[in-house]
Amino acid sequence: MAVLFLLPLFWWLSTAVRSTASIPVGLSLFDTWWPGEFRFFENLETAFDLYPMATFFVNTIIVATVVTIGEVVIASMAGYGFAKFRFLGKNVAFAAILVFLLVPQIVVVVPLFQLVASLGFVNTYPALIVPFLVTPLGIFMMRQFMLEIPNEFQESARIDGASEWRIYRSVIMPLARNGLITLAVFTFIFQWDALLWPLIVSSREEMYTLNVGVSLLQANVQTPYNSIFAVTLLFSIPVLVLYFAVQRQISDAVSAGGIKT
Amino acid sequence: MRAAGLQRAFQQRHSLVARRDQAGWLFVAPALLLLGAFFIYPILKTLQFSVSEGSIIGELEYVGADNIARLLRDSDFYHSLWITFLYAAGSGLVTISLAFLIAFVLQQVGSFQSWLRSIFFYPVVLSTVIASVVFVSVFNPFSGIMRLLPGGLGATNWLQSSTLVIPALIVFTTWKGLGFYLLIFIAGIANINQDHLDAAKVDGAGGYALARHIVIPMLRRLFIFAWVITIVYGFQNFALVFSLTRGGPNEASRILPIMIYEEAFKFFNMGYASAIAVVMAVVMAAVSLVAFVLWRGDREPV
Numbered sequence: 069m070a071v072l073f074l075l076p077l078f079w080w081l082s083t084a085v086r087s088t089a090s091i092p093v094g095l096s097l098f099d100t101w102w103p104g105e106f107r108f109f110e111n112l113e114t115a116f117d118l119y120p121m122a123t124f125f126v127n128t129i130i131v132a133t134v135v136t137i138g139e140v141v142i143a144s145m146a147g148y149g150f151a152k153f154r155f156l157g158k159n160v161a162f163a164a165i166l167v168f169l170l171v172p173q174i175v176v177v178v179p180l181f182q183l184v185a186s187l188g189f190v191n192t193y194p195a196l197i198v199p200f201l202v203t204p205l206g207i208f209m210m211r212q213f214m215l216e217i218p219n220e221f222q223e224s225a226r227i228d229g230a231s232e233w234r235i236y237r238s239v240i241m242p243l244a245r246n247g248l249i250t251l252a253v254f255t256f257i258f259q260w261d262a263l264l265w266p267l268i269v270s271s272r273e274e275m276y277t278l279n280v281g282v283s284l285l286q287a288n289v290q291t292p293y294n295s296i297f298a299v300t301l302l303f304s305i306p307v308l309v310l311y312f313a314v315q316r317q318i319s320d321a322v323s324a325g326g327i328k329t
Numbered sequence: 330m331r332a333a334g335l336q337r338a339f340q341q342r343h344s345l346v347a348r349r350d351q352a353g354w355l356f357v358a359p360a361l362l363l364l365g366a367f368f369i370y371p372i373l374k375t376l377q378f379s380v381s382e383g384s385i386i387g388e389l390e391y392v393g394a395d396n397i398a399r400l401l402r403d404s405d406f407y408h409s410l411w412i413t414f415l416y417a418a419g420s421g422l423v424t425i426s427l428a429f430l431i432a433f434v435l436q437q438v439g440s441f442q443s444w445l446r447s448i449f450f451y452p453v454v455l456s457t458v459i460a461s462v463v464f465v466s467v468f469n470p471f472s473g474i475m476r477l478l479p480g481g482l483g484a485t486n487w488l489q490s491s492t493l494v495i496p497a498l499i500v501f502t503t504w505k506g507l508g509f510y511l512l513i514f515i516a517g518i519a520n521i522n523q524d525h526l527d528a529a530k531v532d533g534a535g536g537y538a539l540a541r542h543i544v545i546p547m548l549r550r551l552f553i554f555a556w557v558i559t560i561v562y563g564f565q566n567f568a569l570v571f572s573l574t575r576g577g578p579n580e581a582s583r584i585l586p587i588m589i590y591e592e593a594f595k596f597f598n599m600g601y602a603s604a605i606a607v608v609m610a611v612v613m614a615a616v617s618l619v620a621f622v623l624w625r626g627d628r629e630p631v
Contacts, residue, residue, distance in 0.1 A: 069431060070448045073504060077451070079474055080463045146360035153353025161361060168368060170617055172565035174586040175606040178593050179374030180367065199367040202360045232352035261457050263568035264586070268594060279458040283572055286462055293466060300459040311454040315447070322509060323516030 084108055084297040111298035118292070121299050123274055124281035129306075131196045131266075131277060132259035138201035139255045140248050146202070147210025148240055152222060162211070168204040173264060181268055195269040196277070200259070206251055213247035214240070250321040253314050260307055278303060378603035389600075396604035405580070405588070406605065410612070413584040416495055416570070417563025420502040425555050428507050429548075432514035433540055446515070450508030457505065461572035464501050488574055491581035498582060501573055502566070510555055517551045518544060550624055557620040564613050585609045 085108045115121055149155075150162050180199060189195035221243060225235045241248070266277045276284075282300060285291045311318070379396055381389040400406050431449065435442055452460060467473045470486045477483060487497035521544065529543050545552075567586040570576065576583035576591070583591075585605065593602035 069427070070445055073448055073452070073507075075474055076460070076463050076467055076504065079467055083466065142359050142363065146357045149353045149356030153350065153356065155350040155353040158353065158357075161357065164369075165364070168364070168372075170561070170614060171368075171372060171610060172561075172586070172613065174565055174567060174589050175375055175610045176368060176371035177590075178378060178599055178603055178606070179371040181594075182374070183367070183371065198363075202363045204364065204368070207360055232355075236356070257454055260454075261568060263458055263572065264590070279456055279568070279572075282456075282462060283458050286458075286465065286572065287575070293462075296462055297466075300456075300462060304455055304459060307454050307456075308451065311451070312447075318450075319446070319512055322512040 080297055080301060083294050084111060084301045086111075086294050107294075108298055111292075111295045112302060114292055115295035115299035118295070119281065119285060120273060121278075121281070121303075124276050124278040125303050127193075127196075127276065128260065128278040130193065132256050134193075134197050135200045135259050136252050136255045138197070139203065139206045140252050142202040143206030143210045143251065144214075144241070144244060144248060145236065146207045147212075147214045148236055148244075150207070150211045151214035151217075152219070165204045165207055169208060177264065177268065180265075184269060190269055191272045191275045193275075196266055196275075199265070203255075206255065209251055209254075210244075210247060213244060217243050246317060246320075249314060250317050253310065253318060254321075256310070257307065375603045375606055378600050379607045380600075380604075382600040392600065396600050397608075399601065400604055400608060405583075408580065409583050409585050409588045412495070412582060413564055413609075416498055416502075416582070416584055417560050417566075419495065420499045420506075420563050421556055421559030423499055424503045424507050424510055424559055425552065427503060428510035428555075429514050429545075429552075431507075432511055432518055433536075433544065435515060436518045437536060442515075446508070446511065449511050452505045453508045455505075457568045458572045460505060461501070461569070464504075464573060468497060489578050491578055494574055494578065494582045498570060498573060502563070502569060505569065506559075506562075510559075513551065513555060514548070517548050521547050553620055553624045557617055560616055560620075561613055564609065564616075 085106050087105060087107045087110070150158065184190060184195045184199065187194075189198070217240065221239050222235055225239045230239070261279070262277070263279045263283060266280045267283065270276050270280055273281075282296065285296060378389070380391060380393055382392045382395070383389040435445060465488065468475050468487050470476050470484055475483060475487065482493075485493060487493040525543055525547075526539065529539055534542070564584075565586055566584070567590065570582055570584050571587055571590075574582045576587040586609075589602045589605050589609070592598045592605065
């Protein structure tokens with residue numbers, strides 16, 4: 069099973085280093101798996117010459133980074149508010165958020181496009197960023213996380229006369245560090261994966277994200293596949309590195325989510 | 330003196346509570362404002378669109394239940410609903426069974442756990458679109474990996490066959506998502522009281538009996554949880570299906586989100602697209618509700 073899961077990766081690697089000519093109809097098994105040449109950098113060059121791949125990549129990174137920062141700050145504030153305060157309408161607001169967890173994106177996409185278009189955001193970064201600065205899932209995750217922080221920290225800071233904002237900034241945020249990192253990684257990966265919305269709001273090439281760009285290249289029969297393999301491989305390295313850097317946290321978060329059910 | 334002191338203390342406490350209430354609102358306000366504008370407002374608009382007709386910029390015209398009536402007569406809609414269900418349930422079934430099986434075996438074997446986990450998890454972090462580029466070529470019958478399969482399975486392009494395209498999507502979905510469920514099941518199995526397992530082993534239970542009679546019943550709630558996520562996720566997995574097949578060949582994999590996308594942004598039938606979206610949301614809510622009832626009902630005996 070593990071071998072089956074690795075096959076596509078080997079396929080990806082071996083195709084990314086082949087020259088165009090040797091891709092089709094490799095007859096023997098050995099020919100299929102062993103490229104016998106290393107043309108990775110030439111393939112990269114071809115891809116960069118043909119398409120503004122660097123722009124796509126930079127767009128994706130900008131959007132994913134800003135959305136991640138927004139989500140971490142705004143959702144953690146909301147999660148803290150829901151977990152540690154009592155105020156009028158709190159339960160209603162939180163129940164609404166639980167319901168929204170179940171609403172699929174495709175359901176809101178049509179009016180959202182209309183709204184974003186009326187704000188003049190089409191083909192700009194705000195169109196890609198602003199609607200996702202906070203999500204119901206992020207608020208929910210943060211609230212669950214904040215519930216586990218004992219009230220004593222908050223109360224003793226309050227007795228010491230700290231302002232509520234200060235308590236959040238200097239007491240709660242450091243305590244919630246693991247939760248914030250988990251949320252940040254998930255948000256980044258979601259954005260890295262996003263296709264539907266960027267496809268709708270970006271019609272000019274310089275605003276394409278990587279996924280939109282690659283998706284359109286894919287539809288083009290002329291696309292030299294080995295170059296696309298090479299360039300997507302290069303651009304996938306950052307998320308793979310990110311994953312290995314925080315592997316522990318992801319495992320713990322996913323496991324905890326499962327056990328609590 | 331004492332009364333005054335008490336009163337002061339009370340006032341102080343009262344103002345602290347008031348300050349706290351206000352602060353609570355301020356902490357949730359930015360999130361609620363953003364959700365209001367970019368989530369709640371669009372949801373309400375979708376409901377309005379679903380009973381209207383019109384393009385994205387023009388005037389809306391109220392048409393009542395016309396869209397729904399058209400939907401109920403539209404064979405394309407039933408086709409898409411069926412395909413969506415087939416795809417979501419199929420990939421859920423395959424992913425959950427394999428994830429459980431692998432988690433169970435990993436737990437019994439014990440070695441190389443973190444390595445194997447990474448091997449199963451790496452597809453989860455890759456971009457679906459990028460991974461689909463690799464898979465399209467994997468399915469190529471002339472140069473891809475699949476041509477190594479025996480007989481007709483290797484000679485056909487799964488992505489061009491209306492019968493094999495759903496299995497192809499299930500293969501891709503399983504590869505892409507299994508790692509996530511694997512982590513959940515590994516944690517779930519590790520969480521089972523070791524005494525139960527040891528007692529069963531002493532009684533001579535083999536791996537199969539252990540899984541069948543102890544582990545699976547104890548993880549019932551986890552299975553329900555995983556089912557809900559796979560179904561809900563499968564129903565709305567636009568990115569995966571669109572990038573692998575674009576709904577083809579001949580609409581054989583045109584799941585509901587792709588149908589909605591095309592109605593809205595290719596044919597500009599905003600009203601009709603919204604009506605489909607509302608029906609889809611209702612179907613998904615019903616599925617979640619059934620699962621929730623099962624899940625709640627399970628709580629009592631424990």
